[in-house]
Amino acid sequence: MFQFVIRRLLITVPMVVVVMSLTWGLIRLAPGNFYTGERALPAAIEQNIREKYGLDLPWYVQYGRMMRNALRGDFGTSLQYEGRSVNEILGRTMPVSAAVGLLAYLLALVVGVTAGTIAAVKQNSKLDYGSMAVAMFGISLPNFVLGPLLVLLFSLTLYWFPPARWDGIPSRSMVLPILTLSAVYMAYIARLARAGMLEVLRSDYIRTARAKGLSEKSIVMRHAIRGGLLPVLSFSGPALAILVTGTVVVERIFAIPGVGNYFINANLNRDEPLILGIVVFISIVILFFNLMVDVAYGFLDPRVRY
Amino acid sequence: MDSEKRDDVAIHTPPEFAVADADVHRAVEPEAEVAGTSLWKNAWRRLLRNRLAVFGLMMVGVVVAAAVVGPPIIRVTTGYTYDYIPADANLIRSFPPLRAPDGSFSLAHPMGTDSSGRDILARVLLGGRISLMVGIISTLVSLVIGITYGATAGYIGGHVDDLMMRIVDVLYAIPYMMIVIVLLALFGGQSALGQLFLLFAALGAVSWLTMARIVRGQVISLKNREFVLAARATGVSTRKIISRHLIPNTIGPVIVYATLTVPSVMLQEAFLSFLGLGVQAPLASWGSLALEGIQNIAVFPWQLLFPGLTMAVTLVSLNFLGDGLRDALDPQTRRT
Numbered sequence: 059m060f061q062f063v064i065r066r067l068l069i070t071v072p073m074v075v076v077v078m079s080l081t082w083g084l085i086r087l088a089p090g091n092f093y094t095g096e097r098a099l100p101a102a103i104e105q106n107i108r109e110k111y112g113l114d115l116p117w118y119v120q121y122g123r124m125m126r127n128a129l130r131g132d133f134g135t136s137l138q139y140e141g142r143s144v145n146e147i148l149g150r151t152m153p154v155s156a157a158v159g160l161l162a163y164l165l166a167l168v169v170g171v172t173a174g175t176i177a178a179v180k181q182n183s184k185l186d187y188g189s190m191a192v193a194m195f196g197i198s199l200p201n202f203v204l205g206p207l208l209v210l211l212f213s214l215t216l217y218w219f220p221p222a223r224w225d226g227i228p229s230r231s232m233v234l235p236i237l238t239l240s241a242v243y244m245a246y247i248a249r250l251a252r253a254g255m256l257e258v259l260r261s262d263y264i265r266t267a268r269a270k271g272l273s274e275k276s277i278v279m280r281h282a283i284r285g286g287l288l289p290v291l292s293f294s295g296p297a298l299a300i301l302v303t304g305t306v307v308v309e310r311i312f313a314i315p316g317v318g319n320y321f322i323n324a325n326l327n328r329d330e331p332l333i334l335g336i337v338v339f340i341s342i343v344i345l346f347f348n349l350m351v352d353v354a355y356g357f358l359d360p361r362v363r364y
Numbered sequence: 365m366d367s368e369k370r371d372d373v374a375i376h377t378p379p380e381f382a383v384a385d386a387d388v389h390r391a392v393e394p395e396a397e398v399a400g401t402s403l404w405k406n407a408w409r410r411l412l413r414n415r416l417a418v419f420g421l422m423m424v425g426v427v428v429a430a431a432v433v434g435p436p437i438i439r440v441t442t443g444y445t446y447d448y449i450p451a452d453a454n455l456i457r458s459f460p461p462l463r464a465p466d467g468s469f470s471l472a473h474p475m476g477t478d479s480s481g482r483d484i485l486a487r488v489l490l491g492g493r494i495s496l497m498v499g500i501i502s503t504l505v506s507l508v509i510g511i512t513y514g515a516t517a518g519y520i521g522g523h524v525d526d527l528m529m530r531i532v533d534v535l536y537a538i539p540y541m542m543i544v545i546v547l548l549a550l551f552g553g554q555s556a557l558g559q560l561f562l563l564f565a566a567l568g569a570v571s572w573l574t575m576a577r578i579v580r581g582q583v584i585s586l587k588n589r590e591f592v593l594a595a596r597a598t599g600v601s602t603r604k605i606i607s608r609h610l611i612p613n614t615i616g617p618v619i620v621y622a623t624l625t626v627p628s629v630m631l632q633e634a635f636l637s638f639l640g641l642g643v644q645a646p647l648a649s650w651g652s653l654a655l656e657g658i659q660n661i662a663v664f665p666w667q668l669l670f671p672g673l674t675m676a677v678t679l680v681s682l683n684f685l686g687d688g689l690r691d692a693l694d695p696q697t698r699r700t
Contacts, residue, residue: 088550198679203672325549
């Protein structure tokens with residue numbers, strides 16, 4: 059177990075380096091830079107800037123510098139937000155994104171698992187068909203359509219929540235973004251939980267549990283759910299990667315000062331240090347989360363050996 | 365190998381046969397009748413029995429037909445195209461659906477007009493053309509890469525397989541959407557058409573991973589079967605064995621996964637277009653129409669509602685169809 063974690067952590071480092079190199083390469087290969095804008099800079103000034111940021115050096119020197127600094131955890135300063143370091147921006151925006159993302163995922167887990175389990179236990183009932191139909195719509199309704207619809211209903215008609223304003227954590231302004239973001243995961247998790255539970259409920263050890271006279275409730279809650287939720291658990295890894303994309307859209311819709319919003323702006327403005335910093339940071343988060351999922355797998359599924 | 369056996373059954377033995385096989389004595393007579401139906405006919409029959417899948421199939425048909433023949437019809441009847449802005453300045457504002465400029469009922473703009481007076485239906489149909497095109501072409505790109513990669517890894521096996529699949533694992537863990545965003549933002553923006561091609565390539569290049577895994581699994585379960593052995597014994601080259609004998613036999617699961625890839629790619633395209641990185645004006649996709657619509661949501665909600673709901677209905681239909689196809693082609697994994 060301990061060995062497994064160490065081995066996985068050791069694989070993680072080269073993967074982050076690959077992602078970092080890929081992103082850096084893309085940025086370097088792309089035409090133009092932050093300073094090619096509407097207004098052309100005087101040649102002397104541009105020369106000074108290039109020297110200041112080391113852009114006049116050969117590419118391998120630039121790459122080496124970038125790597126060395128990145129490995130020390132220093133991603134430099136943002137070009138767009140002058141004087142603010144990438145780390146400071148990440149420190150400011152990450153808690154916002156994490157709060158919205160994790161709460162949304164938590165909500166999706168609770169609702170999705172409940173709905174999926176009930177649907178599986180009452181298979182082929184109206185409840186089952188109804189919740190699965192709703193889940194299918196949840197998967198297919200893009201969150202940039204769902205979000206505005208919620209705004210239309212709850213902000214512009216009922217005046218319950220602000221439409222696109224961020225009041226910090228916690229606040230009422232978090233409700234709509236969290237609902238919007240969690241819908242897709244709720245639907246996915248409900249489907250996965252249902253499929254997983256159905257399979258487990260037909261297995262031998264459940265029959266044994268029934269045979270020895272356990273109540274249906276304790277069969278489902280204590281025996282079936284452990285195995286039935288494994289698909290949900292393995293979905294949690296990739297889900298985080300998708301959650302990142304979802305968060306970007308939701309942060310755009312609701313004007314949330316999170317990582318996603320800054321990431322899009324950084325891309326549109328060619329704020330290279332910030333792009334690189336955010337990509338690397340998110341990669342580390344995702345890789346770490348995948349590792350956690352694999353470790354958790356071992357606890358839930360006694361058949362798994364590391 | 366356990367999976368070998370299961371895959372076999374999944375492709376070649378529909379449940380009707382499974383029962384007949386178990387009952388050896390009874391098999392002789394009815395088989396003469398049943399044996400004539402092929403895998404595809406059986407699958408088609410099962411698909412038609414699934415009401416949701418039939419609904420999905422019909423809706424997809426309707427959307428595709430509308431996207432193909434709709435724009436010319438609108439041009440002939442009302443004179444509007446997706447980028448036609450009326451010359452009369454009084455018409456350059458957003459009218460609600462089914463309303464004429466004077467507020468009376470009118471069929472001219474069933475979805476209303478946008479802030480420049482353009483017909484929303486015509487734009488939604490163009491958006492449909494582009495969204496469907498992105499979905500289909502990117503899926504084809506991912507099919508080509510995924511099948512080639514997966515079949516090669518699965519057939520060669522050994523260290524090559526290990527290495528190739530390890531690469532896939534690594535790529536899985538990369539936040540590829542972020543890379544795609546970087547790619548589109550930094551390299552795009554030259555021309556609307558160039559951006560579209562970039563989009564095809566980017567989305568296709570990142571969605572082949574699962575396809576490669578599926579094909580590899582199939583190929584591994586097939587490659588030791590007698591017909592492959594026979595082909596090898598008669599001196600058929602490795603490349604031909606893969607392309608002629610192995611790939612055609614993996615087609616069932618591949619079709620199913622491809623059907624489900626189309627809506628997911630369309631969704632990703634919509635995300636990117638919604639962020640302003642995908643399809644560029646004057647072209648439109650459902651995502652970019654939603655982006656335009658959301659800016660006026662308080663006053664002209666129909667600008668968002670129609671593209672958004674059209675997209676949602678299309679994606680639901682495609683997902684139903686994909687689920688139905690999976691159940692029909694692969695009875696083993698049917699969601700009982």
